[in-house]
Amino acid sequence: MFPSTPDQFVAAQKSSVGYWFTLTNIAVEGLQRLTELNLQTARTTLADSQENVRALFAGKDLRDVFAVQGNLAQPAAEQAIAYARNVYEIASNTQAELTKAVEARYEQHSRNMQSFVDTFVKNAPAGSEAITALLQSSVAAASSTYQSIQSAAKQTAEAAGARFVTTAVAASGAAQQAGARAPRQ
Template sequence: MSPFMPDQFAAAQNANLRHLFALTNLAFDGFQKLTELNLQAVRTALADGQDNVEAVLAGKDLREVLAVKGNPAQPAAEKAVAYARHVYEIASSTQAELSKAVEAQYEQHNRNAQAFVDTFVKSAPAGSEAITALLQSSVAAASSTYQSFQNAAKQTAEIAKANFATTAAAASGAAQQAAPRASKQ
């Protein structure tokens, strides 16, 4: 029996296409969430701008108009930090879902490759020990390389997460420090 069956090849291609469509849908869901966040941010900015214009127009004298201006630095900085946090959460959750899907696909591919090698080894003619050993070591090396890349990607994601948290905290602190200074002016 030959390890190269057309039905198996067609089934593998169908599985790969299903996986591609699943990844595309995950990416599209992340894009949709980001688009919805951006639309909400624009709506909020328009509403805030309208409220400010209406408050300025409602002022009866210069003192009331200047009082409306208040201190926009802190709320604007807080909104920017909140927006960045939402973008990061969307990107991070989308990346995590994509990583899970790719990892599951890789594990399935690895199992299939190992099954192929096992089938090949069982049906290999005498004297092909070098080829079978090469196939087995190639599968093991590919698996080891993938694990190294996966570990590096996880470490990079953790570092990015820590850097984002530090940056967000610093930006929030800077906005809070700027608020009292701006109100004194």
């Protein structure tokens, strides 16, 4: 846990730098996926807008123009919902990858700390029982706290995901109803 030789110190530093690069790569990959989604959405929106303008100009009278306008609401709402789902999926996947990397690092640190405590307790001089007991209980308390925080974070993420799905379903239903009610003169 606490490097005592220059080689151990260098190894610990390399491990830390590697860990931060891992986290950075995960974040950049998530950003790349989001950027690709945004570019694809921009392309699709531009193509759809061009097609909609052509359809509006192809109308022979005001009824045709209103009919085209009435048909635009539902596809636009569905596209917005699909975009939000994709953003949520990218964010969720990136968060899951980051969580996995952080948990793996925590587990390694926990094992290192427990090894340190075990070595310390084994080599502690007589009369240091109070210090060793305090050290052991501190490690146990830190582990328990981490587990509680991790559990709360997972519950929060699951609740947010459930709310997103519920909202997306409701929005999709509302978009379908709006499309059905659009004036078709």
